[in-house]
Amino acid sequence: MDRVDGARKTAGAAGYPSDVQLPGQTHAALVQSTVAAGRIRTLETAAAEASPGVLTVMTHRNAPRLPDGPMTALGASPPAPLRDDRILHHGQHIALVVAETPEQAAAAARLVRVTYDTSDPVLGLDDPRAERMDNPWGMDADRGDPAEAVRTAEAKVSGTWTTPDNTNNPLGLFATVAVWERDALTVHDSTQWPTMGRVTLAKVFDVPESAVRVLAPYVGGAFGAGLRVWPHVILAALAARVLRRPVKLVLTRAQMFTSVGHRPSTVQHLTVASTGTGELVALDHRCTSGVAMEDDDFEPCAATSALAYACPNVITRDVQLRLNIPDPTSMRAPAVGQGNFALESALDELAHSLSTDPLELRLRNYAAEHPGNGLPWSSNALRECYEAGAERFGWSRRDPEPRSMRDGDELVGYGMAGVSYPWYAQPCKARATVNSDGSAFVRSAATDIGTGTYTVMTQVSADTLGIPPGRVRFDLGDSDMPQSPQAGGSGLTGALATAVRDACRGVLGRILDLVRDDSESPLRGCTIGDVTVGGGRMHLRGRPAEGESYADILARHGQVEVTADGASTPADAAELGMAPAGAFGAKFVEVRVDADLGVIRVPRVVSAIDGGQILNEKTARSQIIGGTVGGIGQALFEETVTDAGTGRIANATFGDYLVPVNADVTQMDVLFVGDPDRATPLGTKGVGEIGLVGIAAAVANAVHHATGTRVRSLPVTLDQLL
Structure with a gap:
């Protein structure tokens, strides 16, 4: 099935956050640090404030001190912006200029003058000054006696593999449009997780979650960059509250490198050891990666090596070093992308040393x-x-x-x-409605970052309800819809599809409830197990002539629509008896x-x-x-x-x-x-x-x-x- 959102995107009819235009909208531009470590000595904003169209210049001197966001399923929120005069990385947000037009805001931002008392930044994983952070998630593995197995192994390969920082760089520049109506906040944002955005903004601004709405029906790519509520989103919402006008902030391409995360660099020390015929006997994988000075993003690059192959003796260790760098974040296949490079390269070296086909070596160690x-x-x-x-x-x-x-x-x-x-899986919810005309409306607060969520959930809905896909509307990207996990971790389809199917089956149950005592219905007294759906109707299993359409049922019972909620919860290994x-x-x-x-x-x-x-x-x-x-x-x-x-x-x-x-x-x-x-x-x-x-x-x-x-x-x- 073709993408249901494809026509909208190719016609330019899909509304991305950067397309949002609201009455009275203002525009913001960031001022960023030009040093990596130290303190702000002087910060002169008078020229910017006097520049044409400028409405405000926010700095640590006049901005209210905001709390950090909450702990999420993916870890802690990034630190709140404009807290003090400290500089922790090059490109740190140190001021926000808001003006009537984007050009005025950008011009005024260039007029802000800053001097610094600098200190030597800690930038490399080889810097002895870097503070060490041990694995905070308990994901290190210990199995058997790797040291002894390596010592007695017939073959082994040891080495150091390195991967650099990579930057997510989606094509669409990240944008935020924030507007307050009294104490209610609406944010249009380039996010992969509207539900988490609502929770975070509610905590930061001390308002009920019901007072926050995050909208992201279309996102111009993300690759993990949209999994956190970044400081620029907080600043846009803060400026909108101060000015009582909508504020739009679109990052520049250069700012995308410092503002929305990156895949952190790694140094990985790895030893693999085997018998003379290639059966693995030991695996020792130790990874060091970089993290920002006051952030807690975590990438356990060595962890998945413990589960990749059948090996009796395994140790993995992941540590981080605090550096004067922008906050890292997940980037497509986070941690696994880096760790797999080292492991699979080492196995290739081992196969070569044994004169064994690399494919045969892996087959031999299949778990x-x-x-x-x-x-x-x-x-x-x-x-x-x-x-x-x-x-x-x-x-x-x-x-x-x-x-x-x-x-x-x-x-x-x-x-x-x-x-x-x-x-990976997280709880998820969805809501489904069948309308009196026989069409369906299904929704959840998920996002589609180009993966095909709109399309696949339309298919699941249509299949479960027995309604042609063209008569099914699936909506997402709105935190007011039922809660959904992030589009990330390769877990959204399983969680969301299960919740969508549950909601759709709930609708079928409610429709059968309508005809339970209906003497005019051939479906009287039936349960879901008794019926089959298709073509916008429900009929007795094995007897397609004995049924009726949803539209007829709803019309006869005076119903405009029938709605039901659905949910999914992650599988439990102990209950399943399997991994x-x-x-x-x-x-x-x-x-x-x-x-x-x-x-x-x-x-x-x-x-x-x-x-x-x-x-x-x-x-x-x-x-x-x-x-x-x-x-x-x-x-x-x-x-x-x-x-x-x-x-x-x-x-x-x-x-x-x-x-x-x-x-x-x-x-x-x-x-x-x-x-x-x-x-x-x-x-x-x-x-x-x-x-x-x-x-x-x-x-x-x-x-x-x-x-x-x-x-x-x-x-x-x-x-x-x-």
């Missing part, structure tokens, strides 16, 4: 049950992913010797990686490397994915392709460069921060394998992030196969190969 708790998986088709992906890719044609495959001036390399993405499984996959990559210049191309990628029940193959395939493109970016292009002396991000433009373009993305082959998952009522898993995981490792492994050069740091660049 038939959950390595942590010993429970059977709710589903796991990783073995089938390996086999089907290898067949589609033509892995058997690979000559195992590095630099052995060539096409003219290009060295040809084949690489692969195994992939898992952990199961809820996330998605699994295998990635196969071909690279071509210019033998003289070191230029790398990726002409072909095969992704074999176990995503459980695929509700819409078109949108699911699109998600895997999009994730693959992001993985190519992580592997070959993306690196947010921070100047070592000043803490300034040196490449905060699309001219300097490189992402894959059409010429970098050629043949993308996606195949889905496996059965519906037993842990969710609809059998889904979620595929939003599994597409990215493993691509970086597969590319690096293919580069080694092509050139004989082993690269342990991302991105893999041509200078490393010359």
Whole structure:
């Protein structure tokens, strides 16, 4: 089924936060710190305040001190803005200028003059001054005796792998429009989580949650950047309350690099050890990553290594170092994207040292049950992913010797990686209505960041109600709708689809309640188990002629509509007697490397994915392709460069921060394998992030196969190969 929102988007009829225009609307511009550490010595705003159209200039001197937002399912809220004169990172918001037009606000912001008492910033993971923060979520693993197993192992690989900061960089600039009506706040925002936005803003501004409404029917991409209520959102709402007028704030591209998070850099020390025939006996994965000075975002990059393979002796450790950097955040496949690169690269090295096929090594160590708790998986088709992906890719044609495959001036390399993405779920609610004309309206406070939520939930609603999809309207992106978790963690489809189905089945039950004692209805006295739905009507199971339409039932009983609420709750492993499984996959990559210049191309990628029940193959395939493109970016292009002396991000433009373009993305082959998952009522898993995981490792492994050069740091660049 095509995207139901596709026509609106291509026609320009989809309203993004940056499109919002309200009567009396004003415009805000940020003033940001030009140093990374220290204090503000002087802050001169008179020239800005006297500039044409300026309504206010807010700084730490005149802004009310606001509390931090609440703890969320993804961790603590970022610190509140404009608290004092301290500078914690380059690009920190130190003033907000509000004027009648965006041009006036931007011009006035440039007139604000600031001097600083600076201190030496802590910017690198190798800086001994950095404060260490141990794993706060209890996700470190300890299994068996890894040290002894490594000591006695017949084969082992040890090394250090590094990944840089990456910046989410959705195409749509993040925007916030805030307006107060008395003590009620409405915010149009680029968010992946309207429900959390409502909770956070209510706490920060000390108003009831019912007085806050967050709207995000369309978001111009996010990749995790929209999972937190950022300081600029708070500032827009604060300015709107002070001025009693709507305030619109649109970030610039450079501000996107400092204001809405990034994938944090890592240094990962990893040892894998095995028998002489390749059975893993020990895995020791220790990761250090960066976090901001007063933020508590956490990325356990080593944690998933404990669950990726059958290995009796495992230790993982994740620590963070506090740096003078902007707040990190989740970026597509958070933590797993970085950790998988190190693990799957190390396994490739181990296979090479053993003269074993990398695919065979992974098959040999397939975890038939959950390595942590010993429970059977709710589903796991990783073995089938390996086999089907290898067949589609033509892995058997690979000559195992590095630099052995060539096409003219290009060295040809084949690489692969195994992939898992952990199961995640949160409670969710939905509401469904069948109208007197036989149409349906279903809604929940979720968001669609391009993943296809509008479309898939329309399908689930239509299928459950037996109403043609064209007669079903599914709405989202409004915190006044029933509570929904974030669009992130690859968990929204399972949670929301289950809640939507529950709501729709509730409507069917209420319609049957109407005809329970209706002598005119052929459905009199029936339960849901007695009937089948289709074509906007309900009929006796196996007897399609004995039924009637929803419109007729509602008309006869004088009802304008029938509404019911639905909900879903996460599965419990103990109750299930099995381990809820996330998605699994295998990635196969071909690279071509210019033998003289070191230029790398990726002409072909095969992704074999176990995503459980695929509700819409078109949108699911699109998600895997999009994730693959992001993985190519992580592997070959993306690196947010921070100047070592000043803490300034040196490449905060699309001219300097490189992402894959059409010429970098050629043949993308996606195949889905496996059965519906037993842990969710609809059998889904979620595929939003599994597409990215493993691509970086597969590319690096293919580069080694092509050139004989082993690269342990991302991105893999041509200078490393010359």
